[in-house]
Amino acid sequence: MAKVKQPAKKQRLAKRLLQTRWAPFWTVPKIYGPGRRVHMGRHTVIKRSWKRGRSIKA
Numbered sequence: 001m002a003k004v005k006q007p008a009k010k011q012r013l014a015k016r017l018l019q020t021r022w023a024p025f026w027t028v029p030k031i032y033g034p035g036r037r038v039h040m041g042r043h044t045v046i047k048r049s050w051k052r053g054r055s056i057k058a
Contacts, residue, residue, distance in 0.1 A: 016048075019046045019048075020046065020047070020048045021044070022039075022040040022041045022044050023040045023041075023043055023044045024040070025040055027040065027043065028040060031043060
């Protein structure tokens with residue numbers, strides 16, 4: 001990528017980066033009930049990492 005990124009492209013990439021995070025911890029008891037221990041990544045819709053491929057469109 002270029003040394004100086006275009007501001008609009010940088011904003012789009014920053015938004016996509018936020019979408020890769022796990023869901024908040026408090027969503028687990030809300031969805032599955034208080035007694036169930038489940039990882040937050042299980043119900044995170046968009047999962048991206050360097051292993052999964054380049055699915056970020058900028």
